[in-house]
Amino acid sequence: MNLKRRLLVSAMAVAMTGLMPSFAAAADTIAIITPSHDNPFFKAEADGAAAKAVELGYDTMVLVHDDDANKQSELFDSAIAAGVKAIILDNAGADATVAAVQKAADAGIPSFLIDREITASGIAVSQIVSNNYQGAQLGGEEFVALMGEAGKYAELLGKESDTNAGIRSQGYHDVIDQYPDLELVAQQTANWSQTEAFTVMESMLQAHPEIKGVISGNDTMAMGAWAALEAAGRTDVIVVGFDGSNDVRDSIMKGGIKATVLQPAYAQAQMAVEQADAYLKTGSTGVDEKQLMDCVLINAENAAQLETFALSE
Amino acid sequence: MKFVTVTALCLASAMALSGCKIVPDTAENDATPAADASGDAARIEALLASSYDTELLPHIAAKAQSVATLRGQIAADFAAATAEHGASGAGAGAPVNFALKDTGTVVASKLDSRARTLDLDVDADGTADVVLQLGPVVRGSALRDVAPKLYDFTSFRDQIEFAKLGRALNDRASGSLTIPEGDLIGKTVGFTGVVPLKSAKDKWLVTPVALEVMP
Numbered sequence: 001m002n003l004k005r006r007l008l009v010s011a012m013a014v015a016m017t018g019l020m021p022s023f024a025a026a027a028d029t030i031a032i033i034t035p036s037h038d039n040p041f042f043k044a045e046a047d048g049a050a051a052k053a054v055e056l057g058y059d060t061m062v063l064v065h066d067d068d069a070n071k072q073s074e075l076f077d078s079a080i081a082a083g084v085k086a087i088i089l090d091n092a093g094a095d096a097t098v099a100a101v102q103k104a105a106d107a108g109i110p111s112f113l114i115d116r117e118i119t120a121s122g123i124a125v126s127q128i129v130s131n132n133y134q135g136a137q138l139g140g141e142e143f144v145a146l147m148g149e150a151g152k153y154a155e156l157l158g159k160e161s162d163t164n165a166g167i168r169s170q171g172y173h174d175v176i177d178q179y180p181d182l183e184l185v186a187q188q189t190a191n192w193s194q195t196e197a198f199t200v201m202e203s204m205l206q207a208h209p210e211i212k213g214v215i216s217g218n219d220t221m222a223m224g225a226w227a228a229l230e231a232a233g234r235t236d237v238i239v240v241g242f243d244g245s246n247d248v249r250d251s252i253m254k255g256g257i258k259a260t261v262l263q264p265a266y267a268q269a270q271m272a273v274e275q276a277d278a279y280l281k282t283g284s285t286g287v288d289e290k291q292l293m294d295c296v297l298i299n300a301e302n303a304a305q306l307e308t309f310a311l312s313e
Numbered sequence: 314m315k316f317v318t319v320t321a322l323c324l325a326s327a328m329a330l331s332g333c334k335i336v337p338d339t340a341e342n343d344a345t346p347a348a349d350a351s352g353d354a355a356r357i358e359a360l361l362a363s364s365y366d367t368e369l370l371p372h373i374a375a376k377a378q379s380v381a382t383l384r385g386q387i388a389a390d391f392a393a394a395t396a397e398h399g400a401s402g403a404g405a406g407a408p409v410n411f412a413l414k415d416t417g418t419v420v421a422s423k424l425d426s427r428a429r430t431l432d433l434d435v436d437a438d439g440t441a442d443v444v445l446q447l448g449p450v451v452r453g454s455a456l457r458d459v460a461p462k463l464y465d466f467t468s469f470r471d472q473i474e475f476a477k478l479g480r481a482l483n484d485r486a487s488g489s490l491t492i493p494e495g496d497l498i499g500k501t502v503g504f505t506g507v508v509p510l511k512s513a514k515d516k517w518l519v520t521p522v523a524l525e526v527m528p
Contacts, residue, residue, distance in 0.1 A: 094471065117471050117472060119470055121467050129472065131406075131407065131472075132472055133454075133472055133473075133475075133476035133479070134453075134454070137452070163471045163472060163473060166350075166473055167471070167472045167473045167476060170473060170476060170477075171476065174476075174480060175450070178427045178449070178450050179427070264406065288465070288466070288467050289467045290466045290467040291466075292402065292407060292466065292472070293406045293407075294406035294407050294408075
């Protein structure tokens with residue numbers, strides 16, 4: 001078991017920075033656990049957190065759970081065994097993560113959550129999430145305007161275990177459903193995945209060739225949908241995403257995808273590390289556990305100012 | 314007889330189900346709507362019934378200032394005005410919410426939309442100072458975020474439930490407004506509401522909780 005753990009840690013800790021003599025003797029290390037860095041959003045988070053941690057004098061242990069709650073649980077075991085001082089986490093499921101965070105708390109290790117909430121409070125020290133509802137309403141309003149308040153459209157949903165999938169869909173619909181001439185003809189999950197979105201979009205197009213727009217729960221799915229639309233010669237379809245990735249920024253600037261909503265991922269991760277630092281030094285973050293960060297609409301007007309999930313003034 | 318058996322079975326299964334329902338241990342959950350999203354509507358209705366008239370409206374009324382007073386405070390020092398008179402909701406980047414009570418003249422109106430608005434001139438210079446959003450589509454969550462002690466994000470299950478509260482407050486407020494028929498340009502309108510501001514340069518988009526069109 002112990003050997004397996006060590007192997008796992010060595011395999012996962014791909015981006016360990018600083019000098020650590022051994023895991024057991026980790027003096028002041030912060031673990032940063034996120035979904036796979038294949039999605040640039042999570043890479044930006046991990047990079048933002050790691051940069052701030054190093055700046056504040058910590059070593060880092062950067063791990064990915066690949067949206068697998070079992071793997072996440074093992075990573076928590078590894079981080080606890082390594083004696084990390086705090087865990088920065090973008091979690092692998094709102095319900096499934098409660099036990100993992102509790103396990104760390106029982107071991108005296110505070111967790112600071114970013115991007116995604118868990119369904120319990122009082123276990124993590126901080127939960128800092130983007131105001132997905134506010135952001136989705138911005139995206140929804142832009143989509144309504146782009147659609148001219150009428151026409152058939154499809155929706156790509158995120159991963160069901162992630163609260164953010166539900167809240168974004170709700171934010172979109174609280175706006176879009178107010179317009180009776182906008183008709184939802186297809187709604188399906190693509191699990192935040194670009195490749196899944198490509199396949200889902202292909203079958204949606206076959207079933208509903210008349211669609212005029214696609215609203216997507218995130219940018220990677222918007223990129224997958226756009227690739228399928230391009231392959232089918234349907235670049236007339238209006239696509240709106242969510243996240244504010246550089247990929248979608250580039251597509252917007254080339255006249256492809258029309259809009260997205262920026263989540264301040266980099267700043268959010270940095271804020272979590274600052275709160276962890278304050279908590280470790282003073283025993284308090286000085287702020288409420290659950291915190292929202294407002295999102296910003298990105299379209300052709302301001303896309304050029306966007307870089308790695310941050311907007312320059 | 315058969316009927317009795319079926320009823321007994323139903324009762325038994327209902328009891329078995331309710332026996333394993335997990336409900337957060339908070340005061341407003343005594344009536345036990347389900348803790349998951351299926352119970353949101355009932356829980357939020359109960360929360361509105363126990364807080365809107367008795368706590369939120371008095372809170373807004375107590376904090377309300379005139380447009381001119383608030384404008385002066387903000388121009389002098391936005392941070393000080395925020396600390397003294399505003400509430401910034403649950404986190405970073407969010408606007409600061411200020412309660413307002415004032416009277417103005419309608420200089421523009423949009424009443425044929427799902428998002429109806431009235432533009433009011435409150436300082437008699439002929440230009441609009443505030444825009445009142447009359448619904449049914451109301452932007453933002455100013456009514457929820459003006460009272461962060463009353464509606465504390467941490468005590469909600471997740472963003473979904475918290476967002477539903479924001480929507481329910483907007484619906485309740487816009488549903489309570491009576492807007493007379495006909496052209497309102499030139500009419501005098503009194504209002505109480507909340508304005509969310511990120512900086513002194515923002516347009517003032519007010520979510521009213523009370524509105525009176527003078528004859």
